[in-house]
Amino acid sequence: MKKIEEYFVPWLKGVKMYISPHIELAWQNKKLHRLMSNENPNAPSAKVLEAIGSFGKIANRYPDQGTAVRSRIATINGLDGPGNVLIGNGSSEVYDMIWRSFVEPGEEIIQHTPCFGIYKLRCIVVGGKLVSVPMIYENGEFCFDAGSIIKAITPKTKIIVIANPNNPTGNFMDDEDFVEVAETGLPFVVDEAYVEYAGLGRSQVKLLKKYPNVMVTRTLSKAYGLAGLRFGYMLAVKGVIDQIAATLIPWNVGTIPMWAALAALEDTEGLTERVEFNNAQVRYFEEELKDVPGLNVLHSYGNYILFDAKETGKKGDDMVAFAQERGLIFRPQAPMYGSDGFFRITIGSAEENRMAVEAIKEFLS
Ligand SMILES: Cc1ncc(COP(=O)(O)O)c(C=O)c1O
Incomplete structure (x- = not known):
């Protein structure tokens, strides 16, 4: 008799359920600031x-x-x-x-x-x-x-x-x-x-x-x-x-x-408010971080920003770990294009963004 495993379609073998570890972490510890999943920081209208x-x-x-x-x-x-x-x-x-x-x-x-x-x-x-x-x-x-x-x-x-x-x-x-x-x-x-x-x-x-x-x-x-x-x-x-x-x-x-x-x-007003808030906060990040030596801030038309810190000599994963010590969940980015300096953030509330900017400046400067 064949084992149950042998009846599965072959391309599913070894494939695991997708779990976002950062989302699990945020739900387990609600005090952490969720700056990692491209969510909207504002509650529904x-x-x-x-x-x-x-x-x-x-x-x-x-x-x-x-x-x-x-x-x-x-x-x-x-x-x-x-x-x-x-x-x-x-x-x-x-x-x-x-x-x-x-x-x-x-x-x-x-x-x-x-x-x-x-x-x-x-x-x-x-x-x-x-x-x-x-x-x-x-x-x-x-x-x-x-x-x-x-x-x-x-x-x-x-x-x-x-x-x-x-x-x-x-x-x-x-x-x-x-x-x-x-x-x-x-x-x-x-x-x-x-x-x-x-x-x-x-x-x-x-x-x-x-x-x-x-x-x-x-x-x-x-x-x-x-x-x-x-x-x-x-x-x-x-x-x-x-x-x-x-x-x-x-x-x-x-x-x-x-x-x-x-x-x-x-609710078109609700959308406009959220969009304007987000875009102003993207500008805030860009303005605050443009002069950090060696940091490349990729301009974003979304609610997230990708950074490349390669030229600062620091690693993206270390930036993410540093932020987490301060209660901020950033998003790691696997090394690419010869740089291990990439990391990502999501736009949060104004206060969370202020904390994020402070953490980035402190770690990378
Ligand atoms: C490019 C892109 N498409 C789609 C989605 C998924 O969105 P949904 O929540 O509708 O499944 C995301 C979520 O992060 C995304 O980044």
Whole structure:
């Protein structure tokens, strides 16, 4: 008789559950300051809390397919209607649905590194092969390299994914490069988790008019500040949404997140406040730290900042450990491009940011 282990699909062997150690740590010790997971430091607005309360009262009921919130999202993005929008339990679930819809075991997904880790994790569970094309790090800046992405295409390529702006580098790829990749005709996922911080004017949703192979993903975890609620979505032409919707687990988005998301999307003042706060705090970090000798502060259009402290002679991991002694959780960044000086922070409350700046100056100066 075969052992149970032998019945698992082979590509899952040895794969472990994904756990974010820094998030576990923060929940275990609530006194620590969470400057590591690109969360929003501001609590949900009164309007969102009201929706959570009132829909909590009917949580005994199954949700519908989210027509109201999907219609609102379509309107915000100048699309025809709810048929252009698919919703998920965070955008992480949306990648899972997209990958499952296109990728067979052994087929390839191209990502541009450094980038968000979930693309790879969801690729592993469908038995896909992740192909990483590095950005170019030159003169202290990370540059997108559309030419190398296109060169990496093989007959097995099924998806190309690019974050706009990218996490952790914080910058946008140029419009011409998006067009060049879209022109390949391959399924092209543009992850716009942070786009609201710079405004929807920077979105690539406009590509949908000409390129039915383009899919744009978004989340309410960042600028809208609802990471714990889990609500993400994708935008695409109707035929693509219809096909990917075949993978939807029924009632994947609960009644409370669905209606709270609608309240957040309607609360434009709440969004503006959060965006303005964030962008002012990014400027605060940049202004305070620009004169630390040897420290490269990568300009960010998101709610996080990547630093390279290589020229200070200090290690990024030691910076993270130093901050933690002061109760601040920073995010380590594995060495790359010959530097072990990288580390990352998330914008926190004004007081947390002040503490972070002080810790960085003290450790690196
Ligand atoms: C680039 C990028 N995309 C997507 C997400 C995931 O967001 P969600 O909470 O919607 O799963 C993150 C979260 O950090 C991210 O950095």
